[in-house]
Amino acid sequence: MKFLLFTVFDFPHSGGMSTHMGLMRKGLTDRQNEVDTLSVSNLSILMRKIVLSLPCKLLNLINKDLGTLWVYGFTEVMLSILFFFSILFRQKYNVINCQDILAARIAIRFQRIFNYKIYLTAHGYFVLQAASDGCLNKDGFVGKLYLRFEKNVYSHPKVESIITVDSRIKQYIVDMAGHQGVYSKTTILKNFIDIDAFKQNGLDGGWLRGKWNLPKEKFIMLSTRRLVPKNGVVYPILALNELRGTKEFDNILLVYAGNGQEKSKMEELIKLHKLEDKVVFLGDVNHKEIAELYNVCDVILVPSVNSEGVEEATSISAIEGMACNKVVIASEIGGLKELIKHTYNGLLVKEKDAKDLADAIVTVYSDEANRKLLEINARKTVEEELSLDKRIKEYLDIFSGKKSNITEPR
Template identity: 25%
Template sequence: MKILHILDHSVPVHDGYSFRSYNIVRIQKKWGWHPVIITSPKHEKSSKEAGKREEYIDGFHYYRTGSISPCPSSVLTEIRLMLALGKRIKEAADIEKPDIIHAHSPILNAIPALIIGRILKIPVVYEIRAFWEDAGVDQGTYVQDSLKYNIVKNIETFVCRHADQVCVLCNELKKDLIKRGISPEKMTPVFNGINIEDFTICAPDAEFLKKWGLEGKKIIGFIGSFYRYEGLDILVQAFSRLLNKHSDIMLLLVGGGEMEQEIREMVKNLEIEKHVVMPGRISHKRIPGVYALTDILAYPRHSVRLTELVTPLKPLEAMAMGKVVAASNVGGHRELIVNGKNGILFKADNAFALVEAFDNLLTNPELCQELRKNSPKWVKEEHNWEKTLAVYLKIYEQSLNIQKS
């Protein structure tokens, strides 16, 4: 079976979107399928380079659409993007003759994929990892329930109605679409997973431990992108208050993004620079060793529609590494964490609740030991990529049957 995947961007860009995409095609190839990838013009923007028309990465064939020049209007820019991507999908489909076109969010990928799929009579699967309208709210593009928000929401709903099958990242997204009138029979959750071999319990990275001055300290960590919704402002506030009781703790914030400068200024204003390490982004290969040197991983996401509906990937990595996880009780976290079993949940948007959660973990070694024991087993059994992605076979078969009928 040959699948033509339509992506916003891909490796070598390193983020959660590209890692999920890479593991999807990796597992599909392992099963004997033939995944081929097309990336939208946004790939060139994300990778900060012009790129090539075609390239091979780890044995996978990537068709690049190429960059486009922006228009004065964002709407015109998006139309130009979809026209360019649609043309590239048609070119690649004529060459590759795929059995399935699998478009991954956002809807800027889905619309041209759906049009070309109908022209060529190829089944189209649409996979939603987050609603684009909610991502726009977080990025400050528009506000919730504004005219543009509702237009984007209605277009997304339209695409879901006309796609042959719809994949969703988690159950909360499915529930939301059911409320919009999308049949539950055509929707299948395809949960996040991890490659167990990449995240096994290991020794701490000794070089980083010494370089960052973390030896002999209790380390609270965050590893990921510094998006506003991640709640790093809450984390820094809580950590500052926790220092009054626990002087031997350090806060390790690994990564970068839109909130980085704001967080650095907050750390400075709170006068806790000696207790906070922000090394920036590091090599993906060294991430397990960084997980290993932490005691608690914090995920203090704010409660917004995006975090209530979407499950993150990073807590799964931490749990696979046998780490203690403390996360806000937003909907996306509640799908992954059973409080007291494989992690601790605390009230979202509440620094005092996070202080209390940290204090409980730092003074309760028996609880921490129980969490460290339960988490790797649960992730291995429930959220390895081969298990979570196995549903694609049913999804593709149903799409092909619909096309034939």
Template identity: 25%
Template structure:
């Protein structure tokens, strides 16, 4: 039985955490023993992880406050668990794992970034300085891997592409859910756009709302559902009032029924300024939704122009609105074909079973150097 210790900055309802839950479920079914450590107190998926038999710990850190004691808390947990592999996720956890390796032996340390942009020059410098303490670094999109090499956050020989994976069974479009949820929300037969994600500046919901205001001029009966929480909510609600969007935009708050919401929707919308490889775009594709998204990070690795959606420039509401209108102008049959193309592509390239097998191969390496990295560098 292999022992894998996952270290992550925090555990909330977000893309990286969702991916880690998928990983834990698949590896536990294969007999792996897993501990998950969150630097700050975890708040999501705790019941699911407990049902899987994943032991969850926290280093009890506070957001934005460095705490050197976390090194020794982590060292104590590593000594207790004796993992075969330590796999960290996101910049703070990656740096903490590397520094902790100075104080405790680690057989294999893999660090994963989930975005094109994890911070400014200081974090990139810290990645460079601590690189010798990491065996392998991965990122979730080809665009992000290339950027990390360019900014020297990781050397070419030690960073590879390892995309997110998805369980398609969880996101098969349900006619029953569609009818039931639309009835509950009194949506009738309107065209519904859906957006899921944290209400934070990098997601650029301002551009989304500006674009939707233009769409309403052409399709006044359409609606936009936004599910998520975050510090931007009050500002975005005020913008809705200024744009006179009225009842056309619904802020749903925290939702854990993404699959049901996607069954009820007609199109998926994303306006981010930067991304890695968003889990939510994989979920939308698996749900058979045509997508209008910004052309940032790994989005174009999921959304193929004119095939399963359209891509707009970042922070360009006119362009995003044009992409939305293109989708809405299509007859339902064409939109269905676009959704089907997206689902087929995700099934071929991002199936969670295939991705887990690739991780298992990496976890099985006694050492990871240039040749093993080379072997896993393709998508």
């Protein structure tokens, strides 16, 4: 079969959707399928910087909604042209797997001409995500316009099937579409990873820590997150302060791998609580090197919060950490509470609750035997439920009209 993986966002980039697309391409190609990708990255650098980004920045000075409207509108027009001519002159696809609603709008526009099948993978909440990132006001004109576009895509008859990564997103789509018919064509397939790329690597932990300039003797808490509000990245700092005066405090180091708008706020908190020697910022880390970081840490923190109605899905970074036999402490929201079985393969804590997070850290730190059991079960969960091989087979069943072969998580 011939597939096009299609998004209006950058590919590749740092983020779960890009990781998902890369894994889909690998998994489908390994099974002798032909796979292409199309994204805004296919536009020239000159066009992206001058025609796309510069007007956006100028319009943002007037109103951020106008800047976002320009980016969405211009990107949709330019990718519509690329999409049309790439199919007309280069390739005929059996399946267009869209990764967002704007890509789906483009695919729907030309479906009658080229007669391909459209499948949408919904990674989150399109407009609410933009609002959470500070790109638009969901109650403004642009927000309402794109909410209407979302509804039209989810309920459009030319979209054969919708795949979501957790049950909350599925319910959001059904509610948005406004009729239960969408429920039957929407399938939950949790995020997944390449379990051969993420595992205990067997290398000397002290040597690896030296490579990353991390102390060999410390208990390292790792957060591989974009530093944005919805990821709750301030709460590990607040939890660390809650531990002040305990026996665990002196031996703990908090490490962040990622960048984003919250960094200045985090640095202010660190300074306020005099935690400068307890927190390390590594900045953006190449995804190919992330597995090394998982292997040098002792626990992984995913303290996500509800932001503008957006909740963390089945976090790929959490799954990667679990695959490396690490305990994940995560907020009890969204897809995280479907991924983590509390006290079996990880720990769940209340969102925005630094004290609860601190208590969970102490639990993992102080009980090594229980930590080892959680680590074993974490890897077992990923191997049995969240592997690339298993998930690609399920995607191919959906693309082939065999959805009945799939058992959704409950």
